[in-house]
Amino acid sequence: MADRGDELAASIRDAAESGQRLVVRGSGSKPWLTATCEGEVLSVAGHTGVMDYRPEELVLTARAGTALDEIEAVLAENGQHLAFEPPRIGGGGTLGGAVAAGLSGPGRPWRGSVRDAVLGVTMINGYGEMLAFGGQVMKNVAGYDVSRLQAGAYGTLGVLLSVSVRVQPSPECERTLHFEQDAPEALATMRDWARLPWPVSATLHERQTLSVRLSGSHAGVAGAVAELGGECSDDLSLWDQLRDRGHRLFGGPVLWRASYPPAAPLQGDECAMEWGGAQRWYRSDVSEHVRAQRGWMRRADAPGQLPGGTYSARIKKAFDPQGVLNASLNAHTGDGEASDAH
Amino acid sequence: MSRSLVLQQLKSILPPASLITDAAAKRPYETDGLTALREQPWVVVLPETEAQVAQVLRICAACEVPVVARGAGTGLSGGARPVSDGVVLGLSKMNRILEIDIDNCVARLQPGVRNLAVTEAAAEYGLYYAPDPSSQIACSIGGNVAENAGGVHCLKYGLTVHNVVGLKLLTVEGEVLELGGKGLDAPGYDLLAVLCGSEGMLGIVTEVVVRLLPDPAARLVMLAAFADTELASAAVNETIKAGVIPAGMEMMDRLAVQAAEDFAHAGYPRGAGAILLIELDGTAAELAALEAEVTAVVRAAGAFSVDVARDAQQQAIMWKGRKSAFPAVGRIAPDYYCMDGTIPRRRLGEVLGEINLLSREYGLEVANVFHAGDGNLHPLILYDANVPGELARVEEMGGRILERCVEVGGTVTGEHGVGVEKLDQMCVQFTEAELRQFERLKAVFDPAGVLNPGKAIPTLSRCAELGGMHVHRGELPFRNLDRF
Ligand SMILES: Cc1cc2nc3c(=O)[nH]c(=O)nc-3n(C[C@H](O)[C@H](O)[C@H](O)COP(=O)(O)OP(=O)(O)OC[C@H]3O[C@@H](n4cnc5c(N)ncnc54)[C@H](O)[C@@H]3O)c2cc1C
Secondary structure (H helix, E strand, O other): OOOOOOHHHHHHHHHHOOOOOEEEEEEOOOHHHHHHOOEEEEOOOOOOOEEEEEOOOOHEEEEOOOOOHHHHHHHHHHHHHHHOOOHHHHHHEHHHHHHHHHOOOOOHHHHHHHHHHHEEEEEEOOOEEEEEOOOOOOOOOOOOOOOHHHOOOOOOOOOOEEEEEEEEEEEOOEEEEEOOOHHHHHHHHHHHHHHHOOOOEEEEEEEOEEEEEEEEOOOHHHHHHHHHHHEEEEOHHHHHHHHOOOHHHHHHOOOOOOOOEOOOOOOOOEEEEEEOOOOEEEOOOOOOOHOOOOOEEOOOOOOOEEEOOHHHHHHHHOOOOOOOEEEEEEEEOOOOOOOOOO | OOOOHHHHHHHHOOOOHHHOOHHHHHHHOOOOOOOOOOOOEEEEEEOOHHHHHHHHHHHHHOOOOOEEEEOOOOOOOOOOOOOOHHHHEEEOOOOEEEEHHHHOOEEEOOOOOEEEHHHHHHHHOEEHHHHOOOOOOEEEEEHHOOOOOOOOOHHHHHHHHHHHEEEEEEEOOOOOEEOOOOOOOOOOOOOHHHHOEEEEEOOOOEEEEEEEEEEEEEEEEEEEEEOOOHHHHHHHEEEEEEEEOOEEEEEEEEEHHHHHHHOOOOOOOOOEEEEEEEEEEEHHHHHHHHHHHHHHHHHHHHOOEEEOOOHHHHHHHHHHHHHHHHHHHHHHOOEEEOOOOEEHHHHHHHHHHHHHHHHHHHHEEEEEEEEEOOOOOOEEEEEEEOOOOOHHHHHHHHHEEEEHHHHHHOOOOOOOOOOOOHHHHHHHHHHHHHHHHHHHHHHOOOOOOEEEEOOOOOOOHHHHHHHHHHHHOOOOOOOOOOOO
């Protein structure tokens, strides 16, 4: 439990003055994201502690260096959880890192993303100024939404000092259903179920099996189990493995992640599908197919690249004009080469 | 370039019915839902296509003619209020539903599509669009994006920002940015999140892709009546504490209940000091358990009656009083001023009590009808604009309510936006460095300040001046000068 805010701000101001580059690090659980960054490591480790948590407000505020484990333990004591299920790779990970990386877990389509859960941040921009945006309330439209902009920005716009997130009551009951289905069948099943109010909270298709997580009240889940059929289990470890990249999928050779409209046709070489079809994993680069379906793809262990483009570059400048923070993640294409869109 | 040349250029690219210069015809565009403030725009344009929008922007940007986007004009903070030397860019003619894609459960919409029209179009597939502002029969999806609009169902299903997956944005430099799409994420900075709630300051939204959700298997609406707002506030907190997230949880106080009952005859208990409308949804079996649980919680919190509407027709009647509460209050006073602060839920009872004291201090009646589950207050301050000085007192009292919201850890606006209305309170909520960061973000998209000038973000000099003023709150110098 320590507040290192002033010290971190001073480091950034010094770096900005001396033209130095900094690499922002939380607990170092996702090192590939900043693998291409040069500069001195600015570690947020030690800047820790849950600052405010009142279960009835459904909001938790913690310093950015607080371990996800610690946060989830505090929440669990009160029957609540982080609905966006950020990965805890190798058991590690901090709240700030989770937001900066912008990675959401297997429940993404039903429970929302990291950015959906962000309510407010305090941060230090590249000028070394300490700033607060958003807040601790559910609804807030005062000023531009700079706090949600930090989700998935890989720390290139500022060092997060604290984050307020919306938390949710943990479901009363969860089950896993397994169905033997090939990929086309599974895609059709997921598409059909998306239009119906089943208490689905995660899906995985892999090796001819469609697995579905159901979450909700006892009555709701029991009803769905009875209607949907399949092989029912109360083993939920599959979903934690997926979430934390401990699943065998992540153990093999090169892995590519693609994001699609959920019902996009299959390419054929999928090795797994999640998110009702909206997230698919491949062993090779199939960008052509993905682009044709209006999706995008990247290697699972790729650095946190921010595509170039006029507006992207200008946003970086607006927060960090000297390029102090994780600067090499910003692809600096010149004006006119607009790849802000995809 | 002279104004007449600009006008000539606009004429050359727009059909005659899409260009309004006549003073009488411009009148409907003088104000939005914040009718206390009016201004005649220079010109109103109503483009029919994205290409026309792009041309209008190009022409105006080249000569730095201000452009104020306008959806349906239901905004309550003066966001779409014209500037006298500027163009109002109305999107009402771009009102086509481009696609209902049931395979991906999304709808692709032009910005002028009315909020309710989305759910109406999706209903035949058993789908709906969740954010449902009370103005949903009129307000546009483009305006919803620009304000990050909320509604009755946002506690469980999220705000506009949680339900929009894609946007097409025309920048003032004439570029088309496609942000997101039908998938769940996109590479790069999350500009989509920034655009939601940006009040027409960063670009013109020309297309919106929204997620459609499956209709719940079953739902019910519960009306719990209490002796006062303090008890009702406690019931709100106890419900959430019990681990229940209702699909909606709205509060109305005594004055709002009476006004709504006179207007809508929804069967609200007239003697109640406060009522809660609680919507629950799920499967039939789930709902039975939830109903029992919530009934027990609100009874224990002091509800003296609990009624449940089970079929769609009864539910519509029960909601009718709430959904028509604003016009209903409009009938009991010549004018009302709607505030929009959000506070931590646990402070509801306390802050409502303080609003009551302020109401007495100023001799101005207040009706409260609001999104209690979200802690999003809507005190409606009743007044008469024809009484000299009364509006100024209303604004002062409203300002004090909002400052109190900030003090208890909340915000000056939960869903209606800053517009021109809450610029002063923004100075209270944000520091100079934060405001400067907002300015730099604005300059990313619109360095010349062509889009919606004077809205959403106060200038530093305005706040500096106000800083001095705050010492003597309520005794603003130059009271008679136009503060907007
Ligand atoms: C009776 C009543 C009840 C209401 N209830 C609610 C409620 O429950 N929840 C809620 O959130 N709000 C509510 N509102 C406020 C209002 O309806 C919302 O803010 C709504 O989103 C405004 O939409 P509009 O189309 O009318 O936008 P307008 O008022 O026309 O414009 C609002 C802002 O959006 C900008 N804008 C509009 N279209 C575009 C575009 N295409 N591109 C870029 N910028 C654009 C404008 O410049 C302006 O700044 C209520 C209003 C009324 C009158």
